[in-house]
Amino acid sequence: MAELTRVLRRPRTRAVVLVAALIACAMLSLAVGTSPACACSCAPRTAEQIADRAGAIIVGTPVSVTEDATGSRSVVRVQRSYKRRLPDTITVVSASPAGACGITLTKGRTRTIVLGWPGGGVTTGDGEWGASLCDNLNSDASSVIAHAGPVFSPVATGPTRTSGESGTGGGNRGHIGIAVAAGAGILLAGGTALMVKRRPG
Template identity: 75%
Template sequence: MVALVAGLVACAALSAAVGTSPACACSCAPSSPEQIADRAGAIIVGTPVSVKHDGLGSRNVVRVVRSYKRRMPETITIVSASPAGACGITLTEGKTQTIVLGWPGGGVTTKGDEWGASLCDNMSSNAAAVIAHAGPAFSPIKSTKPQGDPGSSGSSRGYVGIGVAAGAGLLLAGGTALILKRRPG
């Protein structure tokens, strides 16, 4: 009994000395091409033009050749978790491939204009079968803002200008109404 307790204490001490970190294990349930296509937010055929890795995963700027399930912009950002065990995918710059968009995996979150992609939805060896169940192909939407400028505020400046003009018009109309109301006669 004393040897068992001593062994447990030694294991605990060794674990504390070596250090522990959270472990992730990717576990994907088998899915048919139909199931993958049905749950996808969109499916694209595209070419990564830049890949940036950080501690949690990667952000990939991808030039869209064609899309399925919905029409996509000609350039999108795809976020994925680390491929090590958090169900992330690895995209290679310059290599055109089919990418199923949806859950990014591994606790990674996407911003409003980003898409996620996980290993579970992208490990099908039969991309043609997934595409066959996704419906018609769409050409990409031409972008009107400069590439690499996701926060372009040109359109928001237009809305501010309209708001200022509308406000000035209301003030002018209100002032005119007050002047006309105060006039005798």
């Protein structure tokens, strides 16, 4: 046993053992047909800590959800917000829920969403907000809201055009108004000309 211990302490022997272990692990992984799992790891935080770190907290309803290989982008209709006033419609970006600490939002399902970090490997664009599993892991949303301060009503951003609307209605009304004004101007000019022509001298 002592002789085996002395052999394992040699640098060359340790390198050979390490390579053999790596090859065995890879072969076992191939045989089982699995790849190494990537799990999301979130440090435990209290509701007060989550609320304090959040960029904002909203209660809203996703009206559309678009997913790709990196994550998702959801258009959310905001009912109310905490920590700051937000537009009535925002885009929430999140990483993939499979290991990248993203969250899954369901179209039409109203929920509380803590906004902040979007998750691993995903960035937010102008006017977009992130949301991660770590910030939304607390099952008691009411306790998070209780530490978030006063509630804000959303800022109205005007009617949202739905798909299929051409947006030409306003333009047509504008053209009609211009035509009416031009016609009135022509009639007024013609009437003035007739009155001047009829004056004696």
